[in-house]
Amino acid sequence: MSIVEFRNVTKTFGPVVVLREVDLNIDKGEVVVLIGPSGSGKSTLLRCINALEEINGGDLVVDNISVKAGRSQVRLIRQEAGMVFQQFNLFPQMTALENVAFGPRRVRGISRAEAEEQARALLAKVGLAERGHHYPAELSGGQQQRVAIARALAVKPKLMLFDEPTSALDPELRHEVLRVMQALAEEGMTMIVVTHEMAFARQVGTRLIFMEDGKISVDGKPADLLANPENPRLREFLQHVH
Numbered sequence: 712m713s714i715v716e717f718r719n720v721t722k723t724f725g726p727v728v729v730l731r732e733v734d735l736n737i738d739k740g741e742v743v744v745l746i747g748p749s750g751s752g753k754s755t756l757l758r759c760i761n762a763l764e765e766i767n768g769g770d771l772v773v774d775n776i777s778v779k780a781g782r783s784q785v786r787l788i789r790q791e792a793g794m795v796f797q798q799f800n801l802f803p804q805m806t807a808l809e810n811v812a813f814g815p816r817r818v819r820g821i822s823r824a825e826a827e828e829q830a831r832a833l834l835a836k837v838g839l840a841e842r843g844h845h846y847p848a849e850l851s852g853g854q855q856q857r858v859a860i861a862r863a864l865a866v867k868p869k870l871m872l873f874d875e876p877t878s879a880l881d882p883e884l885r886h887e888v889l890r891v892m893q894a895l896a897e898e899g900m901t902m903i904v905v906t907h908e909m910a911f912a913r914q915v916g917t918r919l920i921f922m923e924d925g926k927i928s929v930d931g932k933p934a935d936l937l938a939n940p941e942n943p944r945l946r947e948f949l950q951h952v953h
């Protein structure tokens with residue numbers, strides 16, 4: 712069953728066309744890895760899914776809700792699609808625990824005690840049970856990114872969007888974030904991941920999409936595409952990401 716459906720979606724910024732009549736269906740449980748040259752529209756495609764960007768043409772339906780519906784519906788989509796950014800984007804004045812507890816308190820209106828209990832469980836899940844009282848500045852980049860994942864999970868999203876989640880991290884910190892993402896995938900979470908981590912694509916991805924100039928040009932199984940990239944531009948791209 713589709714959880715994300717792009718129907719002929721166009722997105723422009725002024726005169727610049729960033730998504731060109733994109734058609735794409737993503738089913739529940741898929742782990743889609745999105746790759747492509749800089750400026751090909753990967754981040755924009757993700758940001759349209761949780762309505763951080765407005766589409767200009769076509770329709771985009773997320774868990775049966777159109778992004779073109781009214782404001783209250785769009786708010787629902789934001790809850791259903793958790794987003795993790797390259798730069799973590801934690802609230803600096805809040806502890807890790809407060810960062811994770813904040814969303815459920817605001818969105819679902821649950822008590823502080825209940826939100827903090829859930830937040831503690833989520834921090835334990837991402838391997839940070841002992842770090843709840845730390846502020847973001849006291850945590851490594853990899854720890855901050857894992858708090859960001861816990862924070863996104865706290866509002867119980869149906870899918871998770873990751874925009875280059877490891878690009879700002881030193882190599883030795885990347886694997887701790889990738890491990891958390893792999894565990895989520897193994898639990899059946901639907902995920903769309905913009906990344907250059909081809910080992911993750913091969914081991915965890917169920918689908919690999921190559922974007923070029925606002926269009927999807929290759930869409931298939933990671934193992935097949937990585938072993939035998941028939942598309943010459945994909946082949947060239949892959950030579951540069953290793």
Ligand SMILES: Nc1ncnc2c1ncn2[C@@H]1O[C@H](COP(=O)(O)OP(=O)(O)OP(=O)(O)O)[C@@H](O)[C@H]1O
Pocket residue numbers: 724727729747748749750751752753754755756
């Ligand atoms: N808010 C904006 N205003 C104007 N142009 C934008 C805006 N956001 C993105 N763009 C333009 O849209 C195009 C696609 O950007 P996008 O960030 O989606 O690409 P990307 O494939 O994610 O690239 P990268 O790998 O460099 O992050 C680029 O030409 C970019 O300059």
